[in-house]
Amino acid sequence: MKLVRRLTPSLFLLCLAALWMAAPHARGAIDFKSRILPVFEKKCFDCHGAPREEGGEVKSPRAGLRLDSAKGILRGGEGGAVISPGSPDDSVLFQMVSQRSSHDDFMPKEGDGLGPLEKLYLKKWIAEGAVFDGWIGNEEGLGDASAAPSGSKAKDAGAPGEGAQVAMVPKKTPETTPVPAMKDPPRAMKGTPATVNFQREVLPFLKRSCVDCHRAPYEEGGRVKKPKAGLRFDAARAIIQGSGEGPVLVPGDPDESEMLARVSLPEDDDDFMPPDGDATPLSAAEKEVLKRWIAEGADFGGWVGNEEGLIERLPEAPTSSEPSAAELLAKQVKGASAQDLAAVTATGASITQVAVGNPLLRVEYITGESAVTDADVAKIGAIAGNVTELDLSETGVSDEGLAMLSGFDKLTYLDLHNTAITDVTIDHIQKLGYLEYLNLYGTSVSDASLPKIAKLRKLKAVYLWKTSVTEEGAGKLRQALRDAKISF
Amino acid sequence: MKTFSFTMRMLGVSLVLAGFMGFAHAEFPGREEKAPADMTLDDVKKISLQVDKFIADALRKEGKSLIGDSTDEQFVRRVYLNIVGRIPSYDEAVTFLDSDNANKRAELIDTLLNSPGYQSDMFNFWADILRAIHRPGPNSQTNAISYLNYVKRSIAENKPYDKWVAEMITASGGGWERSSGGAVGYLERDKGMPLDNLANTMQIFTGTRMECAQCHNHPHNEEIEQKDFFQMAAFTHGLKGPKERSYGNMQERRMYENAPQDVRNFVRQLRYDIFDFGVVGGGDGVIPLPDDYQYRDADPNEIVGARTMFGKSVRNARAKPIDDGRERFTEWLTTPENPRFTKVIANRLWKKVMGRGLFEPVDQLDMDVSVSHPSLLVFLEKLMVDLKYDMNAYQRILYNTRTFQFQPNPEEHTGSNYHFAGRVLSRMTAEQIWDSMLATTMPDVDERRGSHYLPFIQHRGRYVMVGKKDMYDLYEEAMNLEGRALYDWAAKTLKEFNGDGGVRAGEAMSMSMMDSGSAKGPMADDKRWAGYSSDLLRASELPSPARASHFLRKFGQSARQVIEGSTKESDVTQILSLINGHVEDYIVGSSNAVIYQDMEKAATPEEKIEVAFLTVLTRRPTDEEMQLFKSNVDTVGQGAYDDLVWTLYNTNEFMFVQ
Amino acid sequence: MFKKQDELSRRTFMADTARKCLGVSVLPMFASKGIAATGGAANFAPMRPKAAKSVIFLNMSGGMSHLDTFDPKEKKDVMGPNTAIATNADGVRLSQYLPKLAGHADKIAVINSMTTRQGAHRQGQYILHRSYAPRGTIVHPVMGSWVMRLSGKRNSTIPGFVMVGTRDGTSTSGYLGPKFAAVPIGDPHSGIEDSHLPSGVSEDDFDRRLKLAEAMNTRFKKQFDHKKVQGYENLYRDAIQLMKAEDLKAFDINEEPSDVAAEYGESRFGQGCLLARRLIEHDVRYVEVTYGSWDTHYDNFTNVEEKCVVLDEALSALLADLDRRGLLESTVVALGTEFGRTPKIVEHHQMGRDHYPKAFSHIIAGGGIKGGQTYGETDSKGMEVENNPVTPQMFNATIAYALGLPLEQEIYSPSGRPFTISDKAKPVTALF
Incomplete structure (x- = not known):
């Protein structure tokens, strides 16, 4: 075995971390509350928090380990202590988060692992003696302080009652919608x-x-x-x-x-x-x-640099210059509420966003389609203002159920193929001024509807295969909507 | 001997095995020597007890209580599945369960370890590790059969592991040369990819993962650098096929172009199956670094000499070509002093017997590997050396431990290290499922042979010259011919083939002249198997691997493209084949399945139900279960027996080994 | 149990399905937070907002002659008896063997600048599907498995990745494991193997058997309350669900009206394309249909012409059918092969052509691709790529891009090696 090795690139950081540990530090200690606690909160508390009730059952901390209080951290779990102050390499906690993620012992079990910087801080914090700097955390259910292993350097871990802080267990509020929260724009970007x-x-x-x-x-x-x-x-x-x-x-x-x-x-x-x-x-x-x-947000001010060897920048969507309807419409709406979304998904609908960070939604029925009824579809009305793409093809909807369509004022895409709808539904559709895509193949829509469809000037594609529309009617529609593709 | 006792004492382990140690040390002069295979059962049990002690001590230390012994039902099913790769047949199960011989477990273990079923199971085991396949090249028709048979033969002969490995890595000559006997197939497996072959060798036999270092320094494992890899690869560098030299020959090229189509095709096939199939060269001991070598310690294309990267240093320091690189490498690899070689096989076979390794994955012995019972591993390593790498004897000791015979663990084990308090429940392997179903379908299934491993000459989809000439003969005739002589001979031989006409696979079996190494024993047309589809062969007798859509592949048999590529993961297509496919096609819907024949013999519904339970689940039904199926018979009548058989295969209890 | 399953309140089942669907179809967007959070603002464009949903990949295995299909030339010594014809798109010329397709050229983009270094079938097919060169130490996943891994199923009751026609013995999902493997279909007419009760077993019989099995399993489960045992039971539930699934009919091309089925032609490949369209319509994510025997060393022209009769009919029908149903926007139709064939005609092989990896043709359509264009060119003999070379990796990147998948997301193999969907190749964005 070689004694001295060059550092391989990807080991670079870890090795540096190790060397850093060994080196004397001019800088102050790692601050637990600002550096370590947020990491625990984000990645560990879910499983290693105080016992809590969920769905009628009490959830105990996994492996008996609690990371939501200083005492809990020092006490360790069923398998014994998890940190050995001063020695990160002997600390199970550090070992587990720095395993290869495929390893059985890798932590956290769910979600992303710790980032390199987070690991680095954790290691350094342990190396410096795992000092909590007055933080106590949530001691509820932890019993008395003497349970903490003696001889640890964390003299400030105990002291119950010293203005005990409540652990900041992140609570999942029911209001959270599945629409992704945009990461807050960097601070400085907001104003100055x-x-x-x-x-x-x-x-x-x-x-x-x-x-x-x-x-x-x-x-x-x-x-x-x-x-x-x-x-x-x-x-x-x-x-x-x-x-x-x-x-x-x-x-x-x-x-x-x-x-x-x-x-x-x-x-x-x-x-x-x-x-x-x-x-x-x-x-x-x-x-x-x-x-x-x-x-200030790391603005490169248009500088690109040498892109050789990098994956080509993915260009914007093809509709390059003018913003798409979806982008324009997106500005008019807020995210739908979780309850409303849940009510719609409960009918078997699948809901996706049209783009990352965009509150506009696509609603479709992916399976079990023939049994979807007007009653199911009616529920979508609750989020009508957010729906820009609606796929009800091959479902059991009828003209009656679709009367509510007129409320879907952001609709750009509507697929009703192979449904029982008739010309009646087109009356509701003719008000949807943003409509770009309309699929009616396999319905009994007839020439009578075509003048109404012709009013939808934004249409880019209309599908009329296997309908009651005649060759002549289709020809007229082509005349009326010259830029649209009329599939007949 | 001295070293051995010393080490053991250092570990605080006392080996009170005078008799055993007597035979275990070849280097001890003047002492009568016993082969490991001749160990008495007493010898074996003493060592088994030692093994158990390690496990028991560890359990005590963790404050865990010892778990009870398995029932006879659990034991007999488990030991059959483990050693012969299938569940016991009705007769086998009943014979064991009804025996009151106090020693019946040990005796059964010995019987099974010496049965053809053991060889079948070990072949599946090794074929998965070695990626042993019928057609390594896209155009080869027959050329790996000699290697597959070599593997089978090595298992049948119980070839010592160290010798076996050495044989494969130093093998020379043509694949169909009688004297080399197919051993070259190991190197041939990665034809044209010698670096991959070396990486595989290091992984399989030393648990060292080097595949990353082939292209760059190992990102996860700071011990291994690209240069190390090339220095290892230098040992085996420079191997060639036995007849590659004639390829660039202009004259031959012209002859090829001018030959009639059929002769041309035949000569091309000879290239794949005979001229290309084999290895010559001893290993150069030097190798150039790659074009894009990017580290500071050497230049691209610089010639480096062979050097081992751990263990005893063996090196070709002056970087001058040598001709025995492979031998030097092999000597280093297979010596007991190699710090990884013995550990890997000791643990691999431990896992095969016990269900979990002392460390896992069994072929990843990183520096920071976590071993559940370190002193036991040291003990097993010594044991393997003392047994002279006799894999059968080693397994015999492990099967006789209480650890193997524990109750199943009702708890689910997660995490890496296992304490062995009870056996881990696991799904059967693809081969175990298939072979178990066969065992309930036809009699004596372990003895049934197919034609897939016979060295017949294939011509236009048929076997020709069966009984007169085989691939070995073809090799002898063709190998020394050049130019015109080759083409004349090819034309003549083709005429012979066409005149012969050939036979289909099934017929070929009965006319077989027998490969020296395999397929001894009853033929496929043996009366015992009349009426059973010729596709119903044990997994080890089917092509390796089975075709992509085969039951075996569906249940996770490895495609044998990567080392240990088999999986026990389940998916919906498997379940469909249990619900609607195979079980229905070959068992429930087939009146000649042995399970039905045995049920037929039983007089009452109760007895029939009992037979079915013993056949599929190796146990008698509980009162409740008897009642359940009995009342089904009462309401449905005869069809209830189909329900019964179908149901038993579709229970979790069938699928999981306890 | 069966009945119960059926009743199991369709509502619960639907809700369950929806949850699964949501899980897979919303999550991939969140999964890209690595991109969005670090630099979304300035430097990374978002993924395509209107991403395609599914892929039909037509695998011309054996090495399709580019000259005799999509890259016809003028020169007699290159073309032999074959000639070029005009199409309904100004930018595209096709071989005379593809007369029907000439009427749909406005829907396709032809790439005539494909190039690779893999001149052997197995290696060529490997890289075409997996974007990495074959190695003895690992099996890389094919595109379909990647797509499943990165974006999941859409329709949770039926498989998401289906391969129609032959496949080699190599695992499709490689190190990603069987969860992402293709479900193989041999004969397009017979659907998923074993998905129907065997003849002679009635639903009542089946129902009774399931009840018996359930009774047996209850005992076992009490003894071993393990995740894997539970998982196994869930699979039984899934299998039964699949057997009963409304969408299983997606696999039954016999349900197609005969006039539609006839458009695709009677060939196995044609019927495979028809099946592919049905599957896509039922939200299967990735369907590959193989059409083999393009290895025309001997008698190239007779063979290619014959093969093209089938291809021409099936591909034209597929494009037209997808188009009139409004599915072409959301479906990528790609046609690829492992390599092209030599411009030099080997006369003494009855006008054969040999392997030619240096230049060949693929086509891609739908999913936001602009039709009626030709991308990249070879020289007047079809020998050298003159401009805009496209590798198989780039082609795969283009498919992934059309699907809006994160091209840079690394997935680790079990031994810890990082891989990306198309080996970090750039997509050909000019095609969109």
């Missing part, structure tokens, strides 16, 4: 305009201090040199992508951005960037600029 000009103020020192090692693969002396740690600073998208271990930049959040953390370390820290003597470190002023730039 950006002041840092990336190309003029940031790029120069990135080029000077970082890009030499962190850039697109290139050849030197017949060998391909790959970017260190898989991280590149020579293209905007590359910076956002981060290293093989995860992102290094979190726009709007300098504290979470590893690229700032690394350059801000003391120079003798093994984790410090750029590493010894390789390049000029950032000056205090530069660090301040970098911090501000990140805080």
Whole structure:
């Protein structure tokens, strides 16, 4: 076995982390409340919180382990202690979160694992003695303090009654809708305009201090040199992508951005960037600029950089220049409520968003279709204002049930093929001015409806195969809607 | 011997096995030596007890109580499934259950370990690991049969594991050369991909994952670098096919182009099946690094010498070509001093017997691997060495432990390390399901042979020259011919084939002249199996792997493309085949299935129900169950027996091994 | 039990189904948060908002001659007896062997600049389906399995990935495991194997047997209350549900009106295409139909012409049928092969053509692809790709892009190696 090894790229961070642990620290301790607690809250509390009632059953913490209080953390679970203050490598908690995710013992069991930076902080926190800094957490149901293992360094863990804080167990409010909450825009993006000009103020020192090692693969002396740690600073998208271990930049959040953390370390820290003597470190002023730039949302100001070797940027949807109807309509609505959505899905409907972050919905019946009735469809009315695509094809709806269609004023796509509807339904449809797609094949719609359909000027495609429409009627409709495809 | 006792003492383990140790040490001069296979049952039981002690100690330490012994019903089903790969037949089950011989468990274990069923099961086991397949190349017709038979023969002979591995890695010559006997098939499996072959070798036999290092330094495992990989690969670099040299020959090329279509096709087939199939060269001991080598410690295309990456250092330091690279590699690989070689096989077979490994995956021995019973692993490693890598004897000891014979564990085990307090419930493998169904369909199924492993010459979809000439003969005749002589011979031989006309697979069996290594024994047209479809052969007698849509593949038989690619995961198509397909087609809907014949012999409905239970579930029905099926007979009549048989196969109890 | 299943209150069942559907169809969007959260604002375009929902992949196995199908040339010595014809789209010319398709060229995009280095069938088919070169140490999943892995089923009662026609012995889902494997259909007329009660077993019989089995299982479950035992029981429920599923009729092409069925032609491939359309209509996500024997070393022209009769009829019918039903927008129809064939005609092989990986043709239609265009060109002999080369990986990336799948999402194999759906290749966005 070799004693000294070069670091392989993807081990880079972990190894650095280990070295960092070993090195003396000029910087202060990791702050539990701001660095560690949020991670536990996000990734651990669900299973390792206080016993709680759910669906009539009491859910006990998994493996008897509670991470929602200092006492619980120090006491450990059924298998014994989970942290060994001062020694991350002996701490089961750290071992489990840093396993390969395919490993049986990997934690958390559900959801994403800890990010590299989170692991790094956790490791460092344990190495520094696992100090809770006054935090107590939720001691409910934990019994008396003497249960904590003696001899731990966490002298501040006990002290019950010292203004016990209530653990911040994230409560899932029933109001949460399945429509994804847009991540809050970075703080600075909300109001104040950006002041840092990336190309003029940031790029120069990135080029000077970082890009030499962190850039697109290139050849030197017949060998391909790959970017260190898989991280590149020579293209905007590359910076956002981060290293093989995860992102290094979190726009709007300098504290979470590893690229700032690394350059801000003391120079003798093994984790410090750029590493010894390789390049000029950032000056205090530069660090301040970098911090501000990140805080302001990391606006690259149009700079792209060298995209070679990156996956091609995916272009916008084909309707490039003018915004699509969906985009325009999206501005007019709010997300549907969870109760309403649940009521609709209970009828067997499938609901999807038309795009990420867009409150407009597509509603369709994917299975069991022939048994879907007017009564089921009526329930969709509750979210009428959000529905822009509606697929009721091959269901049991009738003209009667579809009278409510006139309320679906955001509708752009309507599929009613192979249903029992007649010309009556077209009366309700003719008010839907945004309609682009109308599929009526296999219905008994006749020529009588065509003048009404012709009024829908936004239509791009109308399907009339196997209906009562005549060749002549279809021809007239083609005349009326010259830009639309009339399938007959 | 000294080393052994010393190590054991250091571990605080006392091996009170004077008799056993007597035969276990070949290097101890002047002492009479017994082969592991000749161990008396007493010897075996003493060692089994030692093994149990490790498990019991660990359980005590964890404050877990010992679990009781399995019932005879549980035991007989489990031991049949484990050793011969199928459930016991009605007769076998009843014979065992009704016997009052106090030693009947040990005796049954010995019987099974020496039965053809054991060989069948071990073949499935190894074929999955070795990715042994009938057609390694897209165009080959017959060329891996000799290798498959070599694997079967090695199991039948109970070839010591270390010798067997060494044989495969050092094998030379043509695949159909009688003397080399197909062993070259192992290297041939990855024809044209020697680096992949090396990565597979390291994984299978040393639990070292190197496939990533083929292209770059190992991202997860800092021990392994790309250079290490190439230095290992240098040992076996430079192997060639036995007749590759004639390919570039212009004259031959012209002859090929000018030959009639049928001769051309025949010569092309010879290339695939004979000239290409085999290995020559001893291993160069040197290898160039790849074009895109990107690390600082060497240049791209730089020639590096062979060097082992762990264990005793063996190296070709001066990077001058040698001709015995493979031997040096093999010696390093298979020596007991290799820190991984013995561990891997000891644990692999432990898992085969006990259901869970001491570490898993069994072929991933990373530095940070978590071993559930470290001192037991050391003990088993020594045991394997002392048994001279006799896999049968090793398993015999494990089967005789109480640990194997524990009750099933009613708890579900999750997490990595297992404490072995009770056997882990597991779904049967694809082969176990298929073979178990066969055992209830026809008599003596372990002895039935098909034609898939016979070295016949295939010509236009038929077997030709059966009884007169086989692939080995073809090899001898064709191998030394060049140019004109080859084409003349090819034309003549083709005429012979056409004149012969050939036979279909079934007929070929009865005319077979027998491969030296396999297919001894009764033929497919044996009267015992008259009336049963010729497709109803044990998994080990069907093509390896079975065709993609076959029952076996549906239930998770490996496609044998990757090491241990088999799976026990279930899906809906499997259930459909149990509900509506196979069970109905071959058992419920077939009156000659043995289960029906046995039920026929029974006089009363109660007895019939009992026969069915014993056949499918290896136990008698409870009162409640008897009542349930009895009342079904009362209401439905004769059809109730179809219900009964169908139902028993479609219970969870059938599918899960306890 | 069977009856109970049936009654099991259709409501509960539907709600259950819906939950499953929601789980799979909403989640993939959330799953992309890695992209959305880090840089959505400035640097990553969102996934296509109107993504296609399903794919029909037509696999021309054996190596389809590009010259005699989608990339016909002028030169006699290249074309032999074959010639080019005009189509209903200005941008597309086809071989005379595809006269019907010429009437639907406005729906397809022809890619004449396909190129690969895999000149052997197995390797070529492997990379065509899996975007990675074959290795002895791993089996990569095929596109259908990737799509299932990244976006899940739409219709939860029937399989989401179906392969019609032959397949090689290699696992379709590779390291992703059987959950994402294709359900194979041999004969398009016979549907899913064993999905109907055997003749002679009535529903009553079946019902009775299920009750007996349930009684037996209750005892076993008491003894072993394990997840895997429970999972096994759930599979029985799923299987019975499938047997009863309304949508199982998707697999029964005998339900098609005879005039529609006739349009596709009587060939197995034609009927396979018909089945594919039925499946897509019932929200199956990915259907592959194989059409083999394109390996025309000997007598290329007779063979290709014969093969094209079937292809021409089936593909034209498929495109027209999807179009008039309004399904073409949401369905990607892709046609691919492992490589092309030599422009040089081997005369002493009765005018044969050999393998030619350097240049060949694929087509792609529907799912937002602009029809009536040709992308990429070969030289006047069909020898070299002159511009816009497209690799099989890029082709797969284009399909994935049409589906709105995250091209950069890494999935780890059990040994911890990261892979992406099309080996990080770029999609050909110019086609949309």
